[in-house]
Amino acid sequence: MDGRTVMTAGEKAKRPSGRGAGDRAVDFVLRGAIGAAMALPYERRVAAMGALTARAIGPLAGYRRRARANLGLIWPDLAASRRDALSRAVCDNLGRTLIENYSGAEFARALPAQPQVAEGLDAIARARAEGRPVIFVTGHFGNHEAPRRVLTGMGYEIGGLYREMSNRFVNDHYAATMQGVSGPVFAKGRRGLTGFLRHLKGGGMATILFDLHDRGGVEIDFLGRPARTALTAAELALRFDALLVPYFGTREADGTSFHVAVEAPIAHGDPTGMMHEATARLEARVRRNPGQWFWVHNRWKTARL
Structure with a gap:
């Protein structure tokens, strides 16, 4: 395949899975965040990416909402404040993990x-x-x-x-x-x-x-x-x-x-x-x-x- 596959009109009307406008918006924000974070010293970089994902990228991608829903499914008696705190922690850990894995040798030295x-x-x-x-x-x-x-x-x-x-x-x-x-x-x-x-x-x-x-x-x-x-x-x-x-x-x-x-x-x-x-x-x-x-x-x- 050379990337110039011919599609029918019906196929053109469908957005490719995982490549819709919302996916592109999340990726645009994420790429910008990664680029900015990589300019920081390692420990500040990891903390900053965690905070940004918890406060901005996670909500934009719907991660906070989905995490709260699953937490409620498994622990229905969990207080709403605790579900909120855990959903933020999930996104914070995701952001930290992401930038760590982009950081290569610096991540390895922290282990x-x-x-x-x-x-x-x-x-x-x-x-x-x-x-x-x-x-x-x-x-x-x-x-x-x-x-x-x-x-x-x-x-x-x-x-x-x-x-x-x-x-x-x-x-x-x-x-x-x-x-x-x-x-x-x-x-x-x-x-x-x-x-x-x-x-x-x-x-x-x-x-x-x-x-x-x-x-x-x-x-x-x-x-x-x-x-x-x-x-x-x-x-x-x-x-x-x-x-x-x-x-x-x-x-x-x-x-x-x-x-x-x-x-x-x-x-x-x-x-x-x-x-x-x-x-x-x-x-x-x-x-x-x-x-x-x-x-x-x-x-x-x-x-x-």
Whole structure:
């Protein structure tokens, strides 16, 4: 395709998914904010981007409203003031995460040299020595890139499989921040999955974020409500005899440093049971730090019909 695809009149009347006027407006504001923030010293940059996202970008994109709705769904007795505070925290964490991931080496320098929780380190070291694949599972919590970058600093090469953002303008430049960190990164889809499978078959290490609604997934309770969850990570671990290792990067109270946990591998067994365990590991972290999970995702679609 050369970008000059002929469309019918009916097709021209439809705006491309993720590339409408509203998407462009959000991207325009975001690009300007990123450019301005990058001119600031690192710690001020992270704080400023968090505040801007909480006060302006988040409301413009509808994130605050969606976060409040999901918080009310899961914790209906939560006071309105608490829902408001958490929705602001969600957007603040999103802004901080975004600019951290654009900050490359400065972000890496702010991270610990080693995970503070290292239950899975010996297992992944053995796997690397044996040429055995490793699949890391995590969620949109804290900064999900933090553990990958810490392990990269320790000499590991870790790729990833990710779902592209609904705002295609934003995705175009944000996806570039994941490239070149450590190992290949694959967009979810037929071509990306083919490359991802080849990477695992060759004994590679990769990350899967599993906390998005999956229409073809199985219902697994998350925060007290059934959420359709993909079994992909567990099924691939069984198919390739890969370790399945949860890891997380939790933002500390200062707003820029992180507690990084590489947890013990999940035992192989029934794929649904394995993802129950992965979900429980993430859920425990969200309950401790609810403002650090991305409540904007429509995680419980079936529950809200």
